[in-house]
Amino acid sequence: MSSFIIAITGGVASGKSAVSARFETLGVVVVDADVAARAAVAAGSEGLAEVTAAFGPDVLAADGSLDRAVMRKRVFADADARRRLEAIIHPRVRRQLMDECRAATGPYAIAAIPLLAEGGGREAYPWLDRILVVDVPVEVQRERLMARDGADAALADRMIAAQADRRERLAMADDVIVNDGPIEALEAHVAALDRRYRTLAGSGPHPNPSRNRMRA
Structure with a gap:
């Protein structure tokens, strides 16, 4: 039974699913919103x-x-x-x-919540211990949406604008993965966070140590 819960969130085409999948390969339960x-x-x-x-x-x-x-x-x-x-x-x-x-x-579990900022953030989810934001610059989101979904630039911009501002997501983050590099780089960053979360989960009353930022 897990008493330490981390949320994964991020904007459209940021790579949230790729990060969640890598946690799952490490034996972590990921519950998808x-x-x-x-x-x-x-x-x-x-x-x-x-x-x-x-x-x-x-x-x-x-x-x-x-x-x-x-x-x-x-x-x-x-x-x-x-x-x-x-x-x-x-x-x-x-x-x-x-x-x-x-x-x-397992020692901790993950809630994958794409619209965490839009859905009220920490106030709506007071049972979260930490929030991991998968972050990319807006121009990278646009490029990925156009390549992945066949969207034109105008539609991609509307999809991005329909979500919370990037700054809102980063403001509530305890941990950040900047996923603007090759997908292979995620593995090492997820492994490092997994070690960190296992340590925090076993430390009794859950502290809120300093923020952690990684670049993929």
Whole structure:
């Protein structure tokens, strides 16, 4: 049972998934907020019933599941709609992440939370012991989105602008990996953080030592 929990977060195309995967290869349990968010509105769930009551039956696909393309279009165009949807999903996601992390085996567990800053940060997640931000310059995000998703520069910029400002994420970070180099460089940085977290997890009442910044 893990009592030491670290969040991994970062902007779109920052490399959060690559970092999370490397922790998993070291035997660390990683609980994914995106998976929890899908479960929160799975077919037949209370969450989906609330979404349908708030937005109407047109957000459902023919099989009774949430039509994610329709929902995404609604919330992307309407900030109020996005906030209503988040008010339904986020509390369920936070509860599931906390429960699964605390039930995990190993000295510590990781909650992968892409929208941590947007979802309230430490105030919304008081059970987090540390926050690891995977950071890249905006121009690198843009290049990766254009290469990965085939987005043009304007769409890439809108996707980046829809998230929290880079400075907001860095302001709440205890640890930072600057992932603007080759993907192979992540392995050594993750291994160093794993050693650090195992030491902190075994140190009793969890201290909050100085911030740690690494460049991949």
